[in-house]
Amino acid sequence: MTRLAGLIDMDLVGFDSPELFLRYSRRDESSCLILNLHCHDHEGFIQQCRLAAEASPPVVFICGHEDVAAAVRALKSGAVELLTLPIDPIDLAEAVLTAFALDRRQRRHRAARESLRQRHELLTPREREVLPLVAKGLMNKQAAAVLGISETTLQIHRSQVMRKMQADSVAELVRIAATLHIPVWSDTDSDTGDFPSLELLATLRDRWS
Missing domain, CATH: 1.10.10.10 (Winged helix-like DNA-binding domain superfamily/Winged helix DNA-binding domain)
Incomplete structure (x- = not known):
């Protein structure tokens, strides 16, 4: 991840569990969530799929080659990209930039909907x-x-x-x-x-x- 920060001007924040991420106060700027897929932890796997489905922020999954079958299921939940180990920093950087672009679009759409909702009120x-x-x-x-x-x-x-x-x-x-x-x-x-x-x-x- 430190190599990724060297390729892209970005801040990195680590979380030991999905619960810690959900309690995190997200700053008002583009971001993405990089998840190390827990295919052998069913409960953790379900939580990660749920995070991907909510897609806020967009998710990039990382997994081992032996976990690809489960990772495909996770990818169908709505993740932006799936990368297998060992990770090529360039591939990861491209996936993160794609997620950032998607996050910006989603944030603009949410802001537009909120503006319309306020007008309707x-x-x-x-x-x-x-x-x-x-x-x-x-x-x-x-x-x-x-x-x-x-x-x-x-x-x-x-x-x-x-x-x-x-x-x-x-x-x-x-x-x-x-x-x-x-x-x-x-x-x-x-x-x-x-x-x-x-x-x-x-x-x-x-x-x-």
């Missing part, structure tokens, strides 16, 4: 009812009928939703709703009219991504 209960209707693609008259309010009132709520969620278009609102896992409104949720059959929210999100 600013909505009033009525505005939270309006959002999935607008994201579904209902016209103002249709959405107003679903909620039993006037079209003018619906337009006011819709404007507030777009403003508070910082959405410049319905397509952007669809992406936001999908990111926050807001349930899509279904025609079967209301008996106020024969509304058009539209594609699912996730499909719309993919189309406009």
Whole structure:
């Protein structure tokens, strides 16, 4: 590991067990977890697989040649890379840099989701009812009928939703709703009219991504 630190400008922190790592207060910067696979310690192996599955931070596994079968199972849990002993420092450095890049992307995505969640909390209960209707693609008259309010009132709520969620278009609102896992409104949720059959929210999100 000291050779790795010489190849990459990074700090190394050692842990004797997964429990010690979980109690560690992680700094707000890119990182990865390098695990020496404990294939012969079933409980430890399960803990390591769980850490890899959570992927925060991303995991790089190291194992002996005789442990490859179990290591493949661990790799399927979500680890970034699997390296066998003896370790080539260059291979390890490349794996760590890949993990760092993944960690940066995951951190950005988590920050973006948290920002959207905070915006959603600013909505009033009525505005939270309006959002999935607008994201579904209902016209103002249709959405107003679903909620039993006037079209003018619906337009006011819709404007507030777009403003508070910082959405410049319905397509952007669809992406936001999908990111926050807001349930899509279904025609079967209301008996106020024969509304058009539209594609699912996730499909719309993919189309406009």
